[in-house]
Amino acid sequence: MAQRYRDHLPEDFSERSLSEDVRFGLTSSPKTLPPKWFYDKVGSELYEEITRLPEYYPFAAEREILMARATEIVTAAGCRHLVELGSGSSEKTRALIEAVLAATRDGEQAAYRAIDVSGSALRAAAQDLSRRYPTLALESVRADFEHGLADALAVEAGEGRGGRLVIFLGGTIGNQTPEQRRSFLAALRGALAPGDAFLLGADLVKSPDVLVPAYDDAAGVTAAFNLNVLEVVNSRLGADFDATDFRHVAVWDADNAWIEMRLEAVRDVRVRISGLDLDVDFAAGEQMRTEISAKFTRERLAAEFEAAGFAASGWWTDEAGRFSVSLWTLS
Structure with a gap:
């Protein structure tokens, strides 16, 4: 299956962003x-x-959920197009890709769009995924979803059937302040279409x-x-x-x-x-x-998502209850 690569960022994006962040942060x-x-x-x-x-449980706990529940997640989402924010190596996403491929029927096309700011990470992941899953329609998008989410999630031709499952794993949402999360969820709500869903990996409050x-x-x-x-x-x-x-x-x-x-x-x-x-x-x-x-509770996540116009559609944790993967749809 042919691969696509799109670059939404200027060549000097990383250098300019680092300079701005360091100047702002170290003078604050x-x-x-x-x-x-x-x-x-x-x-x-x-x-x-x-x-x-x-000591570092989040990575293993999230992987445990995805390995055990990928088929259930894909069934609940009803989507054949995966779109991952901050995809990195796409390693943990393989369980979801395999579940989508297994659920794809004649006349359907399973697809995966990886979105990351690192072109090198995207290219390395694409090479690995194309070798593992030759029937998967694969697209890599170099973009800054923190500031250009609507562009990164712009619907491509043929993506409407079955909707898209937008994935945000690793507990990365926890790196945002409450104000940043509100902005992110508002932008996400505006970028999704009917039939789309959002899958979130979030760490849970504990001792x-x-x-x-x-x-x-x-x-x-x-x-x-x-x-x-x-x-x-x-x-x-x-x-x-x-x-x-x-x-x-x-x-x-x-x-x-x-x-x-x-x-x-x-x-x-x-x-x-x-x-x-x-x-x-x-x-x-x-x-x-x-x-x-x-770190979150189920109730806190539900309150933030419901305030942004989402409805809860699925909740999974690892066996020890340390980490969550949750599914959200437009309300």
């Missing part, structure tokens, strides 16, 4: 960096290592004794992953961060029901970012937030 109070910049080559390799750690170690493992892999974002800024914007000037911190914020990952200055530090002609001072003990990871 408190200082922040968005988690999307974790994933250079080293960061991606460290994340793969994190997914295999005994801090389980949550905190998942983001601060004993082997220090998550600490290395967090600190690596400083090397990303160094290599791409000519900064002179010294990782030994900072330490990894993970805390549970019960009021907001989220984990925060932070980098804390262990001494007074001045950082020069030559690519931005910017000097940034950190006081000893000052913390810079690099990620939030919100």
Whole structure:
């Protein structure tokens, strides 16, 4: 089956976005960096290592659900076209692809559209998927769904039959603040058509004794992953961060029901970012937030989705009840 590749982003998108995020985040109070910049080559390799750690349950729990429930999910959605936001390697999505292929009848065409900001990730995933599933209609779209969701989800010719199942896995929605989630869900509601559905992977609230170690493992892999974002800024914007000037911190914020990952200055530090002609001072003990990871209850998710015009159409958890995969349709 032929592959399609579309690029919705300018050639300098990544460089411009990083510059804007670093300038805004490091001149704010408190200082922040968005988690999307974790994933250079080293960061991606460290994340793969994190997914295999005994403390880090979300990856395995979500995969358990998808492996066990993919057929049930696809049946409930009634869709033959899969569209994944932030697709990355598309590894966990294979269970859904296989369920769609198995459900496809004569005259129907199973399709998968992968949407990601990384062209290299899209190309690698497409090569693997086309080899595994030669009858799958495959499209790769390089796009920033955070700011261009309507364009990324624009209906293509032939997509109407059976509707589309838009997929957002990995608990990534937890990286958004409540205000960002409201904006995202409003944009999603406006971009979907009758017959479409939305599948969400979201982590669930549980004891801090389980949550905190998942983001601060004993082997220090998550600490290395967090600190690596400083090397990303160094290599791409000519900064002179010294990782030994900072330490990894993970805390549970019960009021907001989220984990925060932070980098804390262990001494007074001045950082020069030559690519931005910017000097940034950190006081000893000052913390810079690099990620939030919100945790949800079923009731909280339902309230947010219903307020955005969605109806609950399916709910699945892993056997231990740690993680959720939920299906939502237009109300």
